[in-house]
Amino acid sequence: MNNTQPLKGFRDFLPSEAEARNQVFDKVRTVFERYGFLPLETPAIEYKEVLSGKYGKEGEKLMYQFQDQGGRDVALRYDLTVPLARVIAQYPEDLPIPFKRYQIAPVWRADRPQKGRFREFTQCDIDVVGTSAILADAEVIACLNSSFKALGIEDVIVRVNNRKVLDGLMKAADVPVKKSVEAIRALDKIDKIGKEAVQKELSDLGVGAKEQKKLFELLEVGLEDSADIESKLDEIEGAGELAELVEALLDMEVRNYRIDLSLARGLDYYTGTIFEFILPDAADFGSVAGGGRYDKLLGMFSGKAVPAVGGSIGADRLLDALEELELVKYDLVSDVLVCNLDEKLEEKYLKVVQELRAAGIRTDFYYEPVKLDKQLKYADKKSVNFAVLIGEEEEKTEEATVKNLTTGKQERVKQKDLVKKLKG
Amino acid sequence: MNNTQPLKGFRDFLPSEAEARNQVFDKVRTVFERYGFLPLETPAIEYKEVLSGKYGKEGEKLMYQFQDQGGRDVALRYDLTVPLARVIAQYPEDLPIPFKRYQIAPVWRADRPQKGRFREFTQCDIDVVGTSAILADAEVIACLNSSFKALGIEDVIVRVNNRKVLDGLMKAADVPVKKSVEAIRALDKIDKIGKEAVQKELSDLGVGAKEQKKLFELLEVGLEDSADIESKLDEIEGAGELAELVEALLDMEVRNYRIDLSLARGLDYYTGTIFEFILPDAADFGSVAGGGRYDKLLGMFSGKAVPAVGGSIGADRLLDALEELELVKYDLVSDVLVCNLDEKLEEKYLKVVQELRAAGIRTDFYYEPVKLDKQLKYADKKSVNFAVLIGEEEEKTEEATVKNLTTGKQERVKQKDLVKKLKG
Numbered sequence: 001m002n003n004t005q006p007l008k009g010f011r012d013f014l015p016s017e018a019e020a021r022n023q024v025f026d027k028v029r030t031v032f033e034r035y036g037f038l039p040l041e042t043p044a045i046e047y048k049e050v051l052s053g054k055y056g057k058e059g060e061k062l063m064y065q066f067q068d069q070g071g072r073d074v075a076l077r078y079d080l081t082v083p084l085a086r087v088i089a090q091y092p093e094d095l096p097i098p099f100k101r102y103q104i105a106p107v108w109r110a111d112r113p114q115k116g117r118f119r120e121f122t123q124c125d126i127d128v129v130g131t132s133a134i135l136a137d138a139e140v141i142a143c144l145n146s147s148f149k150a151l152g153i154e155d156v157i158v159r160v161n162n163r164k165v166l167d168g169l170m171k172a173a174d175v176p177v178k179k180s181v182e183a184i185r186a187l188d189k190i191d192k193i194g195k196e197a198v199q200k201e202l203s204d205l206g207v208g209a210k211e212q213k214k215l216f217e218l219l220e221v222g223l224e225d226s227a228d229i230e231s232k233l234d235e236i237e238g239a240g241e242l243a244e245l246v247e248a249l250l251d252m253e254v255r256n257y258r259i260d261l262s263l264a265r266g267l268d269y270y271t272g273t274i275f276e277f278i279l280p281d282a283a284d285f286g287s288v289a290g291g292g293r294y295d296k297l298l299g300m301f302s303g304k305a306v307p308a309v310g311g312s313i314g315a316d317r318l319l320d321a322l323e324e325l326e327l328v329k330y331d332l333v334s335d336v337l338v339c340n341l342d343e344k345l346e347e348k349y350l351k352v353v354q355e356l357r358a359a360g361i362r363t364d365f366y367y368e369p370v371k372l373d374k375q376l377k378y379a380d381k382k383s384v385n386f387a388v389l390i391g392e393e394e395e396k397t398e399e400a401t402v403k404n405l406t407t408g409k410q411e412r413v414k415q416k417d418l419v420k421k422l423k424g
Numbered sequence: 425m426n427n428t429q430p431l432k433g434f435r436d437f438l439p440s441e442a443e444a445r446n447q448v449f450d451k452v453r454t455v456f457e458r459y460g461f462l463p464l465e466t467p468a469i470e471y472k473e474v475l476s477g478k479y480g481k482e483g484e485k486l487m488y489q490f491q492d493q494g495g496r497d498v499a500l501r502y503d504l505t506v507p508l509a510r511v512i513a514q515y516p517e518d519l520p521i522p523f524k525r526y527q528i529a530p531v532w533r534a535d536r537p538q539k540g541r542f543r544e545f546t547q548c549d550i551d552v553v554g555t556s557a558i559l560a561d562a563e564v565i566a567c568l569n570s571s572f573k574a575l576g577i578e579d580v581i582v583r584v585n586n587r588k589v590l591d592g593l594m595k596a597a598d599v600p601v602k603k604s605v606e607a608i609r610a611l612d613k614i615d616k617i618g619k620e621a622v623q624k625e626l627s628d629l630g631v632g633a634k635e636q637k638k639l640f641e642l643l644e645v646g647l648e649d650s651a652d653i654e655s656k657l658d659e660i661e662g663a664g665e666l667a668e669l670v671e672a673l674l675d676m677e678v679r680n681y682r683i684d685l686s687l688a689r690g691l692d693y694y695t696g697t698i699f700e701f702i703l704p705d706a707a708d709f710g711s712v713a714g715g716g717r718y719d720k721l722l723g724m725f726s727g728k729a730v731p732a733v734g735g736s737i738g739a740d741r742l743l744d745a746l747e748e749l750e751l752v753k754y755d756l757v758s759d760v761l762v763c764n765l766d767e768k769l770e771e772k773y774l775k776v777v778q779e780l781r782a783a784g785i786r787t788d789f790y791y792e793p794v795k796l797d798k799q800l801k802y803a804d805k806k807s808v809n810f811a812v813l814i815g816e817e818e819e820k821t822e823e824a825t826v827k828n829l830t831t832g833k834q835e836r837v838k839q840k841d842l843v844k845k846l847k848g
Contacts, residue, residue, distance in 0.1 A: 017461035036788030038439035066490030364460030
């Protein structure tokens with residue numbers, strides 16, 4: 001058996017990359033908790049009937065499913081929303097309502113692997129369940145926005161819209177109801193394919209020239225970055241909600257929003273607010289997070305409609321974007337290597353190692369007194385910052401040589417000052 | 425579809441429990457990194473041929489396996505060691521050697537669920553690959569030991585032994601080679617079934633009375649807690665290694681070891697040092713961590729033997745033990761709730777919320793100005809520490825009432841001093 005590659009569409013994360021991922025997840029988690037979201041964990045495997053029929057025909061095909069040893073039909077977690085719906089139905093008495101939860105976990109989809117798309121990938125989800133308050137919509141957006149800031153991303157834009165406004169636009173432009181969903185899908189592509197191509201699609205759908213003109217006039221209003229959206233769209237249904245969202249965003253100091261009346265996203269899914277985050281400096285990665293209000297979905301298990309709003313960061317795409325923006329460090333995983341120069345001093349080395357570790361310094365020790373060159377090569381491969389050298393000479397004066405492995409500079413310090421030196 | 429329970433043997437972790445788990449994993453990870461271990465992540469799904477034949481007949485049965493959409497035979501991760509072996513073979517040039525890696529991740533086994541045994545559970549593994557130095561064995565033990573200390577466990581004992589010593593004991597007591605493995609297995613049970621029952625098993629195996637007497641004499645030597653093991657066991661093979669381990673443990677300030685010559689563990693697996701951690705205050709949980717040196721296993725993919733030593737914390741059992749020892753907090757998941765007393769003050773509330781969050785305080789806000797009672801009930805269910813109340817009266821003097829939700833005490837503070845008050 002010689003095939004030691006991971007499965008197609010799956011990845012090994014070697015230390016520097018795994019460390020970078022940990023750092024990103026830690027930062028995101030800290031922000032989520034700061035916004036009052038609580039952690040929830042659900043199993044990787046669910047009864048198939050829990051997941052089945054929730055993701056459309058396409059999703060059903062991509063779901064990993066099998067029979068377990070007990071003959072049960074089971075499936076691997078496909079997203080974090082359906083398990084949330086199950087939890088909401090299963091523990092009605094145990095959860096504070098509104099239930100604000102986050103989950104950062106891998107999901108599995110047997111999709112065709114391609115650049116940036118994997119069969120195992122991590123989602124970072126936040127959701128507020130059990131309230132229709134638009135403040136919750138704003139808080140989800142503000143929280144995701146803060147996550148990007150915490151990751152050091154300066155330039156991020158959140159496009160916002162409202163499903164009801166989309167329907168209202170169609171009505172106001174006299175687009176027939178049965179054409180409106182497809183017309184919305186066409187509008188959604190305006191950034192990608194341009195106005196003319198959208199016009200052609202609308203014409204093919206039978207949307208008349210007069211209606212199209214009105215539609216584009218209304219869209220123009222939206223594309224101006226304005227908090228006064230309500231009066232400008234006063235004849236449009238849902239504009240009040242959108243205006244309320246924008247007001248709340250401003251109260252939460254989110255100013256980097258852009259009202260975009262062409263934004264659609266998951267039409268079978270969202271019922272109110274919709275949003276997505278883009279990074280203008282890394283625009284080719286598309287949307288790195290998105291979400292909205294979905295007041296009908298969570299009732300799937302209980303039969304009772306449960307209002308909810310949520311958002312999700314696509315961690316893998318975000319990590320790729322962070323790499324492009326040079327905002328993620330892929331190399332810093334250990335602080336110090338205590339070198340092994342003299343077998344007789346081993347006890348001393350271990351004492352120093354223990355002291356550094358007790359002070360919280362990530363410290364490595366070379367087990368054998370081999371050539372220093374080999375030890376420093378090891379330190380280099382591990383991206384260690386400092387080497388600590390104690391030979392016979394240093395030991396005489398209770399000193400140590402500290403070598404900065406980035407600059408090559410070295411200096412003598414008292415052994416008792418090592419912690420101070422290396423922590424500073 | 426009304427079954428909203430997780431699959432049998434699988435668990436949902438609601439917020440307070442998920443939070444406790446996160447805290448434990450964070451502490452363990454911090455210690456692992458402090459000891460110079462680097463993170464590694466491998467996929468949840470592997471080619472079946474990668475895992476197959478590695479866990480014995482019993483393991484093969486417990487492995488979750490299926491065909492994916494592309495007709496590939498795949499299996500879910502069963503432990504973290506075989507994926508490590510695959511990684512070692514796949515990236516020979518990319519890894520620093522010795523390769524010190526940790527992995528904290530769920531594994532899946534279709535075992536019969538029972539108290540403390542689940543089909544999805546988390547392992548926390550550290551391994552040092554590519555060195556035969558006994559210092560590495562000691563470092564693995566010291567690192568796990570520090571993890572338990574970091575979790576606040578005062579009383580922990582690590583039982584240590586060496587596979588070569590076990591073989592040596594059998595030789596010295598003239599136990600025939602073909603009986604020795606079974607005799608070792610019998611000895612391993614001495615703590616559980618007592619000396620007499622072990623003697624009976626040994627007799628049944630045909631181990632003579634004289635040999636048994638010698639065996640128990642030698643065991644007695646080991647059971648004394650002695651660093652002078654080498655001279656006492658001078659005729660026993662492997663005693664030198666065990667003595668070297670003990671010396672290194674003392675150099676690393678690990679004094680809570682106990683030489684236990686009856687300790688066996690995975691006889692097909694370990695080749696040298698073996699160890700396991702027990703918590704005398706929660707002894708019924710059995711061993712909460714264990715490991716040893718396994719110099720033959722990692723060559724499975726490359727064909728070349730790769731020396732290695734490692735250990736694993738069984739996180740689920742450990743969490744149960746921590747709960748029994750009252751060392752894990754299951755309720756503290758948010759710091760502050762800013763109450764909503766007056767719709768007109770909403771902008772002020774959101775300003776305060778933003779300030780607290782910016783200061784790193786985990787802050788929640790009640791979306792609607794419902795009765796205070798209902799808001800405080802929500803805070804209670806969420807185990808929030810403090811409620812911040814700003815009504816018309818407080819607002820006049822730019823003050824806020826801070827209510828300690830544990831003690832019920834409340835006091836007035838200036839709004840501008842809220843961060844200081846709540847961070848202190």
